[in-house]
Amino acid sequence: MAKIEPGMEAMLDMYFYETNSLLEQLDEILLRTEQANAFESEDIKEIFRIMHTIKGSSAMMGFENLSVLAHKAEDMFFVIRENPDVITDVSFVYDLVFQVSDSYKAQIEMIQNNVNGEYEAMDFSGLIDKLLKARDALVGETKGEAPAPAQAAAQPAEAAPAPVQGSDKVTVRVFFEDGCQMENLRAFLLINTIREECSFLEYTPSDVETNSETSKEIIDHGFLITFTAIDNNDFVLKQIESALNVQSYEVISQAAAPAPAAELPPEPAQAAAPAEKPAETPAPAAPVKEQTAVEKAQAAVEKAQASSGAQKQNLISVNLAKLDALHDIVGEIITTESMVISNPDLEGLELESFNKAARQLRKLTSELQDTVMSIRMVPLAGVFQKMNRIVRDMRKKLGKEVDFVIEGEETEVDKSIVDSLQDPLMHLVRNCMDHGIEEHAEDRIKAGKPEKGTIKLSAQNASGEVVITVSDDGQGIDPEKIMNKARKQGILTKPESEYTIKEIQNLILLPGFSTNEQVTEFSGRGVGMDVVKANVEKCGGTIIVDSKKGEGTNFIIKIPLTLAIIDGMEVTVGDLVFTVPISTIRESFKAEASQILRDTGGNEMIMIRGVCYPILRMHEKFGIETDVTDLEEGILLLVETDNKSVCIFADKLIGEQQVVVKPFPKYLAKYNIKGEGLSGCTIMGDGSISLIIDTNTLIG
Amino acid sequence: MTNDVIKEAVAKQQSGDRKLAADNSVLGKVMTFNIGEQVYGIEIQYVTEIIEMQRITKVPHVPSYIKGIINVRSKVVPIVDIRTRFGKPEIPYTNRTCIIILSFNETSVGIIVDSVADVEDIHTGDISATPENRSVNTNSFIQYMIRSGDMVKLILDVARLLDEQEA
Numbered sequence: 001m002a003k004i005e006p007g008m009e010a011m012l013d014m015y016f017y018e019t020n021s022l023l024e025q026l027d028e029i030l031l032r033t034e035q036a037n038a039f040e041s042e043d044i045k046e047i048f049r050i051m052h053t054i055k056g057s058s059a060m061m062g063f064e065n066l067s068v069l070a071h072k073a074e075d076m077f078f079v080i081r082e083n084p085d086v087i088t089d090v091s092f093v094y095d096l097v098f099q100v101s102d103s104y105k106a107q108i109e110m111i112q113n114n115v116n117g118e119y120e121a122m123d124f125s126g127l128i129d130k131l132l133k134a135r136d137a138l139v140g141e142t143k144g145e146a147p148a149p150a151q152a153a154a155q156p157a158e159a160a161p162a163p164v165q166g167s168d169k170v171t172v173r174v175f176f177e178d179g180c181q182m183e184n185l186r187a188f189l190l191i192n193t194i195r196e197e198c199s200f201l202e203y204t205p206s207d208v209e210t211n212s213e214t215s216k217e218i219i220d221h222g223f224l225i226t227f228t229a230i231d232n233n234d235f236v237l238k239q240i241e242s243a244l245n246v247q248s249y250e251v252i253s254q255a256a257a258p259a260p261a262a263e264l265p266p267e268p269a270q271a272a273a274p275a276e277k278p279a280e281t282p283a284p285a286a287p288v289k290e291q292t293a294v295e296k297a298q299a300a301v302e303k304a305q306a307s308s309g310a311q312k313q314n315l316i317s318v319n320l321a322k323l324d325a326l327h328d329i330v331g332e333i334i335t336t337e338s339m340v341i342s343n344p345d346l347e348g349l350e351l352e353s354f355n356k357a358a359r360q361l362r363k364l365t366s367e368l369q370d371t372v373m374s375i376r377m378v379p380l381a382g383v384f385q386k387m388n389r390i391v392r393d394m395r396k397k398l399g400k401e402v403d404f405v406i407e408g409e410e411t412e413v414d415k416s417i418v419d420s421l422q423d424p425l426m427h428l429v430r431n432c433m434d435h436g437i438e439e440h441a442e443d444r445i446k447a448g449k450p451e452k453g454t455i456k457l458s459a460q461n462a463s464g465e466v467v468i469t470v471s472d473d474g475q476g477i478d479p480e481k482i483m484n485k486a487r488k489q490g491i492l493t494k495p496e497s498e499y500t501i502k503e504i505q506n507l508i509l510l511p512g513f514s515t516n517e518q519v520t521e522f523s524g525r526g527v528g529m530d531v532v533k534a535n536v537e538k539c540g541g542t543i544i545v546d547s548k549k550g551e552g553t554n555f556i557i558k559i560p561l562t563l564a565i566i567d568g569m570e571v572t573v574g575d576l577v578f579t580v581p582i583s584t585i586r587e588s589f590k591a592e593a594s595q596i597l598r599d600t601g602g603n604e605m606i607m608i609r610g611v612c613y614p615i616l617r618m619h620e621k622f623g624i625e626t627d628v629t630d631l632e633e634g635i636l637l638l639v640e641t642d643n644k645s646v647c648i649f650a651d652k653l654i655g656e657q658q659v660v661v662k663p664f665p666k667y668l669a670k671y672n673i674k675g676e677g678l679s680g681c682t683i684m685g686d687g688s689i690s691l692i693i694d695t696n697t698l699i700g
Numbered sequence: 701m702t703n704d705v706i707k708e709a710v711a712k713q714q715s716g717d718r719k720l721a722a723d724n725s726v727l728g729k730v731m732t733f734n735i736g737e738q739v740y741g742i743e744i745q746y747v748t749e750i751i752e753m754q755r756i757t758k759v760p761h762v763p764s765y766i767k768g769i770i771n772v773r774s775k776v777v778p779i780v781d782i783r784t785r786f787g788k789p790e791i792p793y794t795n796r797t798c799i800i801i802l803s804f805n806e807t808s809v810g811i812i813v814d815s816v817a818d819v820e821d822i823h824t825g826d827i828s829a830t831p832e833n834r835s836v837n838t839n840s841f842i843q844y845m846i847r848s849g850d851m852v853k854l855i856l857d858v859a860r861l862l863d864e865q866e867a
Contacts, residue, residue, distance in 0.1 A: 576757065577757075667807055668769075673760070688755065689776060
């Protein structure tokens with residue numbers, strides 16, 4: 001068990017966020033370049049930078065194993081960066097880096113799930129060995145191909161120890177970002193980060209670790225560091241520059257700097273692309289004799305950073321809990337607004353100007369609500385990209401040639417929905433890879449299909465819903481196989497002859513169904529599709545299967561844009577008020593005696609325009625006492641979901657209202673309320689509570 | 701915090717540590733309320749607020765002692781009738797009937813009581829443990845008892861009351 005360093009908890013969130021987004025970026029680069037089967041020099045630099053940043057921040061947080069791992073990966077990429085041609089076995093490098101990325105994610109997840117600051121530190125030694133070997137192999141390549149100087153550049157630390165600059169003392173003044181707080185601790189962290197690279201290190205104020213008063217001094221005068229790097233001052237400067245929350249730094253003196261730029265270890269990366277990272281150029285280009293030169297360079301640095309800073313300012317990361325809180329407040333404002341505007345005290349009064357103001361208020365609150373909603377909307381791209389990775393891994397393991405196509409990844413959905421979509425999508429994509437696409441390419445050719453299979457993941461907006469489709473052009477679902485299996489599992493509920501093709505296909509979504517005889521690493525544990533279905537339904541969505549034997553399979557998921565606010569129709573039953581989501585209501589009407597039928601079992605039905613619908617009495621379903629039991633007296637609502645329709649019978653219609661969905665209290669979770677036709681509750685304008693009907697479970 | 705102190709005191713009482721009786725320090729406060737003739741108490745740190753009886757929205761498919769849900773300042777809170785929960789006959793609600801809102805581990809539950817009595821100190825000497833192995837079903841919700849004069853007040857185990865699993 002390792003412990004998170006005390007005092008670091010506050011920064012953990014930031015670290016997780018930063019590292020996770022870097023890892024995602026890494027995956028993206030790897031996937032993109034792998035298709036091209038070659039690293040662009042830009043990409044190598046980017047990977048190097050990512051590894052470097054992760055190394056730094058992990059060391060700062062005290063996650064040593066992560067830092068070492070990143071360090072080794074960085075080392076390897078250092079070699080590659082200097083000699084992009086050395087890679088002979090590209091796929092080997094890819095696999096290695098993917099492994100690093102996965103190990104990282106696993107460890108970070110463990111840390112995230114820490115208990116009282118304790119977490120299990122993973123052992124990366126095997127992977128680190130591999131990285132070392134890979135690096136040595138690469139260095140070996142370099143030796144063979146490249147002349148000596150390049151080698152020196154490749155291994156400044158070991159092969160060519162500390163050229164020239166190493167012995168010089170450099171003093172820099174570091175400024176932290178405005179308002180980043182705890183400047184003294186940040187300064188201390190910075191010192192920790194560069195300590196191992198320096199043979200000499202001094203800083204003022206010197207008691208930053210223990211004295212929080214020093215924060216002010218650091219804000220006013222900057223944080224002075226004097227150091228001598230073990231091998232390369234520029235490297236340390238770069239570390240300072242890339243450290244967390246450092247806004248800018250200036251080199252004050254570089255005592256006795258005899259080293260002209262030419263004697264620096266060659267930095268082809270920077271020389272080749274000086275324009276790309278202007279912020280870095282002043283550092284190597286300033287062996288600093290004249291003060292003006294320093295100032296000029298410094299101005300350039302600041303300018304560059306200011307401009308990049310301005311760009312960054314367009315995006316901020318916000319804790320989701322804060323958004324949830326904001327969202328709750330908006331919900332309450334809307335409720336309160338109705339309370340004020342339709343206050344019983346106002347009844348019968350002539351209120352021209354009040355009504356005008358009320359209308360204005362309503363307009364603004366609905367705008368407010370839309371804006372808050374839009375904050376929570378995130379594109380599906382993140383989830384979709386992850387699928388890319390899954391396809392890649394499986395393609396390798398299963399040896400199937402597959403193209404993965406993504407469409408509509410910019411479609412936006414509520415954050416909470418996106419999170420709960422990841423697992424189901426992953427499962428579906430795996431299923432397509434594993435079961436969908438044919439085992440052998442010959443089978444595909446025989447069937448007249450292109451040799452390479454295609455899996456498509458697409459998303460689009462359609463009238464208040466998002467439709468996500470996962471499709472493959474594989475072998476499709478064989479209804480007979482499904483039927484056999486279903487018979488064996490005993491999950492059929494009616495005579496076989498009555499099942500339509502569509503119904504048979506949707507059998508695979510039932511619990512305990514898995515046709516694959518062989519359990520593979522990826523799918524086929526028999527707890528697949530029903531979990532997918534449950535997950536999709538949990539976020540208010542539906543899933544259907546559409547497949548044609550021999551042509552492929554489509555999984556179509558429909559989910560609502562947002563969970564929290566729905567348009568509802570209020571109806572009363574006895575002394576209770578229910579909210580029926582308007583999206584499910586087809587029509588509402590008064591019944592006439594002539595329309596009502598009874599079957600032999602005494603079940604009531606109603607005939608509307610030649611179609612017969614069953615009647616569901618709400619007061620019976622929920623056990624409510626009411627005076628209205630005559631069908632002609634009350635009101636009927638024709639509701640429809642999943643192609644199933646039913647008429648629900650209530651006492652009276654009250655009207656339409658936008659309601660904020662609240663879940664049932666946790667205390668009630670153990671009772672099966674949700675499975676019995678209710679999805680939640682809502683607080684109405686007058687402060688009373690209305691129960692929200694879940695048409696799916698009500699009918700089912 | 702006070703909970704631990706009290707638990708310790710109860711344990712000592714149980715083990716027959718008579719020294720405690722002399723030491724009469726205050727361990728915390730309880731809010732007492734009546735159900736029929738019996739006085740019950742709840743440690744004050746669990747009590748969020750007391751509200752008067754109001755219309756309760758019934759919820760289907762729950763046991764009869766869960767009366768439904770109410771809206772307490774925009775929070776939906778389930779309401780339990782303690783009488784029914786403890787297997788006592790229901791009586792009509794009066795204007796003395798109150799709802800006490802309890803919170804424990806972010807779960808809020810309101811309980812309906814006949815009337816609220818008082819808030820008083822818990823003295824070490826007054827605490828006594830519940831007799832064990834009694835087969836009365838209410839017993840499981842009593843954490844310990846407080847004696848004052850001839851009266852015995854039963855202090856409810858809120859954690860149990862709120863977290864109870866369906867047996």
